[in-house]
Amino acid sequence: MTITDAGRRAAGPFFTHAPPGAGGDDQPQQNATRYLSAAAYLDKHFCDSVIKEYVDDEHRAVVPSFGFDLEPVILHALRARRLRLFRDMALAAVWVAGWIFAPLITGGIFLLALPAVALYLLDLIRRRPMVILVVLAVAGAVIWLVYKVLSTVINSGSGSTTFDQEPTGTGTGTGTGTGDDGSGVPGFYAAQAHHPFIVGILLLVVFSAVVLGHLAMVLRTLARDLAPGATGRVPASPSERVRRLLTRIASAQRGNVTLYSSENPFMGAGDVKAPWARAWSIVLELDRAASGPLGTGGKASPVDPVAMHARVRSRLQEMRDEWPPRGPDGAEPDRSRWLPPNERIAGLVTDVHVVGRGECAQRRRPLDATGGHHFEGHPLIDAQAGVPFSVASPEAIEAIVRHPQGGVRCYQRVMVGAQGQAILGRDNRPLAPAEDQDIALSAFVYLAVEGRMLYGQFVATVLPPIRREFRIVDVLPTLGTAGLLGRSVRIGWKSVPRAVVLAWFRVIGTLWWMARGYFAATTVSDPAADMVHDYGARISVRELAADADFHTFMQELDADKYTRLIERRVNEAVLDYLSGDCGIDVSAYRDQASVIMNEGVIMTGGSISGQVAVGGRGSRIEQKQGINP
Numbered sequence: 001m002t003i004t005d006a007g008r009r010a011a012g013p014f015f016t017h018a019p020p021g022a023g024g025d026d027q028p029q030q031n032a033t034r035y036l037s038a039a040a041y042l043d044k045h046f047c048d049s050v051i052k053e054y055v056d057d058e059h060r061a062v063v064p065s066f067g068f069d070l071e072p073v074i075l076h077a078l079r080a081r082r083l084r085l086f087r088d089m090a091l092a093a094v095w096v097a098g099w100i101f102a103p104l105i106t107g108g109i110f111l112l113a114l115p116a117v118a119l120y121l122l123d124l125i126r127r128r129p130m131v132i133l134v135v136l137a138v139a140g141a142v143i144w145l146v147y148k149v150l151s152t153v154i155n156s157g158s159g160s161t162t163f164d165q166e167p168t169g170t171g172t173g174t175g176t177g178t179g180d181d182g183s184g185v186p187g188f189y190a191a192q193a194h195h196p197f198i199v200g201i202l203l204l205v206v207f208s209a210v211v212l213g214h215l216a217m218v219l220r221t222l223a224r225d226l227a228p229g230a231t232g233r234v235p236a237s238p239s240e241r242v243r244r245l246l247t248r249i250a251s252a253q254r255g256n257v258t259l260y261s262s263e264n265p266f267m268g269a270g271d272v273k274a275p276w277a278r279a280w281s282i283v284l285e286l287d288r289a290a291s292g293p294l295g296t297g298g299k300a301s302p303v304d305p306v307a308m309h310a311r312v313r314s315r316l317q318e319m320r321d322e323w324p325p326r327g328p329d330g331a332e333p334d335r336s337r338w339l340p341p342n343e344r345i346a347g348l349v350t351d352v353h354v355v356g357r358g359e360c361a362q363r364r365r366p367l368d369a370t371g372g373h374h375f376e377g378h379p380l381i382d383a384q385a386g387v388p389f390s391v392a393s394p395e396a397i398e399a400i401v402r403h404p405q406g407g408v409r410c411y412q413r414v415m416v417g418a419q420g421q422a423i424l425g426r427d428n429r430p431l432a433p434a435e436d437q438d439i440a441l442s443a444f445v446y447l448a449v450e451g452r453m454l455y456g457q458f459v460a461t462v463l464p465p466i467r468r469e470f471r472i473v474d475v476l477p478t479l480g481t482a483g484l485l486g487r488s489v490r491i492g493w494k495s496v497p498r499a500v501v502l503a504w505f506r507v508i509g510t511l512w513w514m515a516r517g518y519f520a521a522t523t524v525s526d527p528a529a530d531m532v533h534d535y536g537a538r539i540s541v542r543e544l545a546a547d548a549d550f551h552t553f554m555q556e557l558d559a560d561k562y563t564r565l566i567e568r569r570v571n572e573a574v575l576d577y578l579s580g581d582c583g584i585d586v587s588a589y590r591d592q593a594s595v596i597m598n599e600g601v602i603m604t605g606g607s608i609s610g611q612v613a614v615g616g617r618g619s620r621i622e623q624k625q626g627i628n629p
Contacts, residue, residue, distance in 0.1 A: 014396035015380055015389035018251040027231060031436055032068035032542065034226045035466040038473045039545045040077035041218045042629055044084065046544055050077040053539050056517040058245050059527050061259035061358065061388040061537045062252035063268040066349075067417050067440055071250045072234040073541055078242070079235040080218075084629075085510050087214040091503035094206050105200045109207075110501065211499045215629050216488040223476035223484065241521060248387065255390025256351055259380060261358040261536030265409070268540040269442035270461035276556065278460040278563055282592045284578070286452050288585035301582040305401050305449045308577050309412055312445060313350050315573035316414055316566070320348040342424075345562070347417035353444060354392045354400065356380050356408045358536015362528060380408070381535060383528040388535045404448035404455075411444040416562045438465035439555050440542075443566045447574070456574060460563045465555065467547045495629060568597065 029037075040047045053060060054074050062070070098106030225233055237243040260267050271277065289300040322339055360378040367373040377383045392400070392410075400410040417440055423432040439462055446457040472487075479487060527533040550556045571593045578584045 012393065012395070014393055014399070015257065016391050016393065017248075017382070018253075018255040018390045020247070020251050021254055028229050029072070029226070029231065030068055031228075031438075032466060033072060034228075034230065034473050035470045036068055036073045036541055036545055037076040038222050038226055039467070039470045040073060041080040041083075041222060042470060042472070043545075044629065046541075047077045047080045047084075049539055049544060050074060050541055051081060051517075053537070054249060055242060055245060056520065058241075058248075058521065059387050059533075059535055061257075061535050062249050062255070062390065063258060063537045063540045064255060064353075065253040065542070066268070066415055066442075068542060069250075070253045070541065071246050074246060074249065075235045075237065078238055081510065082238075083214065083218065085507065087210060087499070088503045088506040088510065090210045091207065091500055092507050094203070094210065095503060098203055102199045102203065105203060109200065109203055207500045208493075208496050211496045212488050212492050215492040216485055218629065219472075219476055219484050219488055222473050223479070226473040227477040228474055252388075252390040257354045257356075257380060257388070257390050257392050259356050259358040259360070259388050259536045261534055261538045265355040266353070266442065266444060266459065266461055267537055268542060269413075269444075270440075270463045270543065270546075272459060272461055274461070276462050276550075276559060278458075278567075280458050280567075280596050282454075282456040282589060282596075284454040284456075284584075284586065284589045286449070286454055286578075286582075286584055288588075290579055290583050290585045300584045303449050303454065303578065303582050303584070305404075305447050306398050307581075308447055308574060309401060309445075311577045311581075312447075312570055312573040313412060315569055315576075316348070316350050319345050319565070319569060342421070345416060345565075346421060347415075347419045349415045349417070351413045351415070352392065352397055353411040353413040354397065354408060355411070359532060359534045361532050363531040377528070381528060386526050386528045401447075404450055409446070411446050414443040414445070414566050416441045416566075437555055437558055438551065439463060439559060441559055441562050441566075443563065443570075445570055454578070458567055458570060460567070462559045462563075463542060464546045464549060465551050466542075466545050468551070470545060492629060499629075564597075571597075 040050060050073060054062075054070075055078065095106070098109070237246060258265070258267060264272055266272060272279070286300060286303055318339070322341075322344065360381055362376075362378050362381065362383075364374055364376045367375045380389050381387070382389055397410055400406060400408050420434045420437055422430060422434045425431055441460065441462050444457075444459045444461075446455075446459075448455045448457075469491075476484065476487070527535070550559075571589075575586050575589060575593075578589070579586045
């Protein structure tokens with residue numbers, strides 16, 4: 001990015017790339033990382049979405065990852081796709097063998113299994129009609145071509161017997177297809193005629209063995225590589241291009257900048273429209289000086305939004321730190337405010353959340369309405385590498401906070417992770433170990449000063465626990481070989497008809513997808529040369545694997561607890577700054593905050609009602625998805 005004409009250059013870059021993180025191959029993987037890696041093997045849609053987002057398009061922004069590592073999830077997704085491709089190719093080979101040796105029975109099996117996948121195909125057609133119809137047409141044409149080629153080959157060596165004819169004799173008769181003693185009917189046709197039930201059972205067993213064997217191998221891999229306490233052992237990168245991509249992704253996931261393509265600027269933190277999400281805003285006039293001892297001679301002091309953010313951040317960190325931070329002048333903190341370990345919110349983390357639209361204009365355009373200077377490129381895009389920046393410098397953060405009408409917004413993000421706290425007795429004897437609560441709460445604070453008014457915004461979102469079926473990695477290591485085989489049958493038998501019937505379609509689709517991704521990666525033009533390009537992140541893998549609801553009512557109560565603690569702390573910090581440092585009359589703020597604080601979650605007969613916006617509007621939380629290998 002450059003400012004042409006007489007633009008002034010900053011002393012340092014406003015935006016940069018995050019530095020590489022320290023390797024953790026010898027460290028146990030976080031639970032969320034293990035569960036998300038397992039999801040790549042157990043849910044095809046999840047696996048395909050991860051590859052499409054991070055491998056097929058190397059210019060996308062990366063959503064910050066909290067509580068998990070994205071790099072091993074991508075590598076496991078690539079290996080899971082290869083294993084599925086090998087399974088589908090094996091099934092396709094069985095189909096070919098079936099059409100050669102037992103065409104009538106094979107056709108019957110196809111017709112019997114077809115209804116089991118009819119609803120699945122209809123759902124795919126409904127969601128992506130053109131893509132699925134094209135794939136079906138191409139796959140159908142390939143299957144018909146294979147059928148005709150095999151039919152021609154067999155007809156040339158067995159008289160006039162075709163796939164459309166059933167052998168009619170077993171002795172030494174004459175006529176077309178009426179013998180197995182040199183009269184032209186191969187032995188497998190005779191076997192098909194004599195023992196159709198046995199041949200059909202044999203084909204079904206082979207089909208099922210391929211599908212369930214693949215699943216058993218997957219479960220064995222999960223039990224070995226993703227067991228509790230497993231270290232950072234991950235699959236090898238399949239190519240130099242993927243290694244280069246993962247290097248950038250591993251760094252970018254630790255950044256504080258997010259470009260988003262969807263409507264949610266808080267991607268990775270949860271659904272802002274979920275019933276448990278909470279949002280409110282407050283407006284205060286800044287010209288009204290406080291009366292009484294806090295007054296400033298009838299005139300309020302100017303409000304510095306950067307200093308206000310710093311006050312909020314300091315007060316929030318006091319909820320976690322053992323000692324309060326030093327004062328602005330470096331003075332020692334008040335020792336009376338020492339926080340004992342059992343009262344600290346150990347999982348609380350504060351950070352900056354800089355967001356911008358993923359669709360970035362890169363053409364040469366006026367810097368502002370005056371038209372005196374021009375700007376080229378986009379501030380959040382590295383024009384040389386053609387990828388988004390992931391870190392905003394302190395100077396950039398300060399400038400964004402002071403210019404709330406700009407196209408890039410800055411929020412203060414507060415996170416409370418899933419990790420729990422150990423329970424100790426008075427003599428420090430362990431009573432109970434720390435236990436993950438499996439939810440992650442994020443609160444976003446936005447403070448804007450414009451038009452001699454203060455606009456404060458608070459948004460709290462919660463990531464529900466990761467789906468139960470992906471937590472299977474916690475129990476697999478104890479099952480043994482027999483247990484793994486039994487678990488494979490129990491969770492995979494329903495998917496056998498679909499996997500068998502769709503084998504050809506999936507082989508063709510996967511190979512086409514891989515070829516298209518490789519072609520796009522090697523021939524795509526530089527996106528930085530486009531006048532407008534969408535760099536925005538489209539998914540968050542943590543959100544993609546999240547369950548539809550909480551697993552326990554205690555998790556719901558914890559989400560409410562930390563939301564209330566944070567919003568109370570934020571409000572009190574803002575009030576202290578406005579009234580104590582600036583001498584502003586905050587009575588209107590207190591009135592609005594009182595309404596917000598008093599309209600929290602109310603439990604009535606098992607249902608939950610919660611305030612989600614100021615102004616008396618409430619919403620009721622309604623309690624409201626399997627494995628698709």
